[in-house]
Amino acid sequence: MSAVARDMAPEPHDFRKAMGSFAAGVTVVTVCHDGRLVGTTVSAFSSVSMDPPLVMVCLKRDSRTLAALGQARTFCVNILASDQGDLAHRFARSGADDRFALTAVKAGVCGAPLLSGAVAAVECELHAAHDGGDHEILVGRVLRVVVDEAKAPLVYVRGGFLTI
Numbered sequence: 001m002s003a004v005a006r007d008m009a010p011e012p013h014d015f016r017k018a019m020g021s022f023a024a025g026v027t028v029v030t031v032c033h034d035g036r037l038v039g040t041t042v043s044a045f046s047s048v049s050m051d052p053p054l055v056m057v058c059l060k061r062d063s064r065t066l067a068a069l070g071q072a073r074t075f076c077v078n079i080l081a082s083d084q085g086d087l088a089h090r091f092a093r094s095g096a097d098d099r100f101a102l103t104a105v106k107a108g109v110c111g112a113p114l115l116s117g118a119v120a121a122v123e124c125e126l127h128a129a130h131d132g133g134d135h136e137i138l139v140g141r142v143l144r145v146v147v148d149e150a151k152a153p154l155v156y157v158r159g160g161f162l163t164i
């Protein structure tokens, strides 16, 4: 790290506030590992490349979903609909083992579950993993997408949900 970067690091509170101003969609990243369904709420999701089709998600290093994804090496990014704010909260609750209780699921092409009622599902195999500080940056190669254009997406900004 350069001396400038060390001296100029923002206060965590200010950094959070700035990043929270960036409106993002809300996803649930799901994995099936050893027959067990695992998943968590993720807003750090982006497309990376069209050819080949690549996307990325960032997961905290202590995430249980990250541990399962590293083993399964396949995952599904479920982009939530405007009426799925309760699911976003449920899949973010620390230590909750009943995260899938609120939703029906079906198995995708790679085994990872697709949540019913989502705006879109992006099914991936793990392509690369990169160091992202206290998060891991996971790049997925997209195997299949399922889209429901009739649904409006859920948006997360400044700590709350919006619908568009």
Ligand SMILES: Cc1cc2nc3c(=O)[nH]c(=O)nc-3n(C[C@H](O)[C@H](O)[C@H](O)COP(=O)(O)O)c2cc1C
Binding pocket: 026, 039, 040, 041, 042, 043, 044, 045, 058, 059, 060, 062, 063, 064, 065, 066, 088, 089, 091, 092, 093, 094, 095, 156
């Ligand atoms: C709207 C929202 C967005 C979130 N985005 C992320 C994210 O991008 N990456 C992440 O690691 N955690 C994110 N979280 C927090 C995780 O969902 C939460 O820490 C969860 O308990 C982790 O579960 P796990 O350890 O079972 O994977 C988000 C939570 C909410 C409510």
